[in-house]
Amino acid sequence: SQQGEEDPQALSIQEGENATMNCSYKTSINNLQWYRQNSGRGLVHLILIRSNEREKHSGRLRVTLDTSKKSSSLLITASRAADTASYFCATDARNRDDKIIFGKGTRLHILP
Amino acid sequence: DGGITQSPKYLFRKEGQNVTLSCEQNLNHDAMYWYRQDPGQGLRLIYYSQIVNDFQKGDIAEGYSVSREKKESFPLTVTSAQKNPTAFYLCASSMGSGSHYEQYFGPGTRLTVT
Numbered sequence: 626s627q628q629g630e631e632d633p634q635a636l637s638i639q640e641g642e643n644a645t646m647n648c649s650y651k652t653s654i655n656n657l658q659w660y661r662q663n664s665g666r667g668l669v670h671l672i673l674i675r676s677n678e679r680e681k682h683s684g685r686l687r688v689t690l691d692t693s694k695k696s697s698s699l700l701i702t703a704s705r706a707a708d709t710a711s712y713f714c715a716t717d718a719r720n721r722d723d724k725i726i727f728g729k730g731t732r733l734h735i736l737p
Numbered sequence: 738d739g740g741i742t743q744s745p746k747y748l749f750r751k752e753g754q755n756v757t758l759s760c761e762q763n764l765n766h767d768a769m770y771w772y773r774q775d776p777g778q779g780l781r782l783i784y785y786s787q788i789v790n791d792f793q794k795g796d797i798a799e800g801y802s803v804s805r806e807k808k809e810s811f812p813l814t815v816t817s818a819q820k821n822p823t824a825f826y827l828c829a830s831s832m833g834s835g836s837h838y839e840q841y842f843g844p845g846t847r848l849t850v851t
Contacts, residue, residue: 656836667741667827667842668780675837713779717836723787724770724795725836729779 628652629714629728637734644701646731648714651695658715658725659688659699668713671699701733709735740764743828743843750822750850758813758846760828766841768834769811773797774825774845783826786811787834815848822850 632647648657656675660668672688674681674697681688687700701708711732715725741762750756760769768787772780782795786805800819805811811830815822826846831838 654836658836658839660840665825665845665847667844668829668840669842670839673837673839715836723793723834724782724785725840726782727772727780729777732777 628654628716628718628726629657631712631714631728631731633731634729635732635734637736638704639736640704640706642704644704644708644733644735646699646712646733648697648699648716648728649695650697650714650716653692653695654716656717657690657697659686659697660713660715660727662711662713662730664710671712704733704735706735706737709733741828741830741841741843743826743846745846746844748846748848750848752850753817754850755817756815756822756848756850758815758826758828758848760811760813760843761809762811762830762841762843763809764830764832764841765808766830766832767808768831768838769805770829770831770840771795771801771803771811771813772827772829774827780827783813785834815850822848824848 629650659671662668711730713730715727770785771783784803786792802814828843829840831840
């Protein structure tokens with residue numbers, strides 16, 4: 626019952642560059658969330674964007690949502706070594722609003 | 738210090754044994770969740786609970802059982818019926834259930850069954 630799917634699966638960039646990850650989903654959603662997971666740890670919530678919003682910012686993070694294309698992107702500007710982690714999008718389950726479904730994630734590696 | 742705790746961090750069991758993973762939260766959250774994560778994969782929902790004394794099966798509930806007798810606690814039992822129990826198990830909680838609530842995660846329990 627996978628809903629969101631991140632792209633690329635893995636991404637390596639130099640420190641200081643911007644990192645962009647994408648999430649595509651199949652059916653209409655109410656909300657979309659982005660989470661970060663450091664290796665071997667629990668997930669940390671980053672941003673929630675509602676279906677009637679197009680863009681949200683939080684510090685160096687920028688999330689966009691295009692409901693016509695059923696896609697979202699997460700941009701991390703001026704990347705740092707500490708940004709090395711896996712990033713997951715999570716959306717409503719199909720026809721259900723009592724739980725969310727996570728994608729498989731993008732593994733981001735920031736090179737020094 | 739508010740948060741969600743899981744214990745133990747690492748757990749080793751022999752095949753055929755049941756094992757219970759602990760999850761406790763002091764955030765006064767109504768909803769709690771158990772996820773399973775396999776290497777390089779996303780999270781798959783095992784069980785979730787929207788309120789005390791109530792819980793629902795997620796996408797991969799077979800071989801698992803839960804209870805929600807207290808608001809703060811949502812233990813997960815991995816039974817011998819679970820065919821591939823070795824995995825990283827994550828517990829989460831949220832103020833309410835639904836996609837408009839952010840989930841708070843515990844640090845996880847890595848279970849190895851041999």
